[in-house]
């Protein structure tokens with residue numbers, strides 16, 4: 001790894017992270033990400049270039065606007081740093097290659113979608129659909145080596161060059177990944193709607209999974225959905241427990257209820273709270289998609305050996 005290139009890549013990541021913050025704020029609000037330039041979300045004042053340096057400006061101004069002293073959330077610095085490290089990590093693993101471009105693009109889109117979903121419960125089409133198209137196209141240049149490649153390449157012999165056939169199989173893998181990922185999520189959403197009468201998953205999640213599928217292929221897509229469901233359930237249980245404990249304490253101390261009665265009533269309201277609270281499932285799908293991209297193959301190899 002060349003230290004000069006590595007620092008350049010990291011700096012580029014910080015700049016892209018800064019742009020990603022603009023997207024996270026503006027895309028769900030239907031605003032242009034190009035014009036006008038950066039402005040304070042509180043007073044609307046234009047932010048000068050010297051106050052717009054990734055991470056540093058946020059630290060120097062201690063997370064406040066220079067003009068109105070309004071709070072600027074730590075998310076700005078966090079997203080910039082994460083994008084910087086993402087770029088560095090892709091370069092570290094893959095060098096300056098097309099595979100690195102794919103890795104960078106996937107991580108960039110997912111970071112944006114994760115934070116947008118967490119803040120607004122929206123997954124903008126302007127991120128997922130171009131992402132889906134990019135994932136399909138890049139599969140023609142970076143092999144996915146999934147089911148179609150593994151099963152078909154030995155079974156079907158094309159009367160054309162091997163260079164053409166691996167691209168075709170890789171593209172099929174991306175396509176199958178997108179179809180399986182989105183239809184799986186669509187199915188789960190439909191069952192959820194039937195069973196609980198509330199919409200647990202929107203079309204945003206379905207399109208997000210189509211995009212993830214195009215980047216990962218079928219196997220890692222299924223792995224992503226399973227891992228995200230487990231992570232989401234654990235998070236849900238943790239939330240219920242936390243709310244339950246907190247409300248039991250309050251009932252005991254404020255309303256002077258007896259232990260068992262306080263626990264019983266608090267449990268009821270904790271379950272209701274979870275049902276009302278819409279979990280941003282895209283956060284779990286996105287982060288598990290990233291984990292699967294970096295560690296999924298290793299995990300599957302380890303898993304098959306275990307069986």
Ligand SMILES: [Zn+2]
Nearest residue numbers: 040043065068
């Ligand atoms: Zn301001």
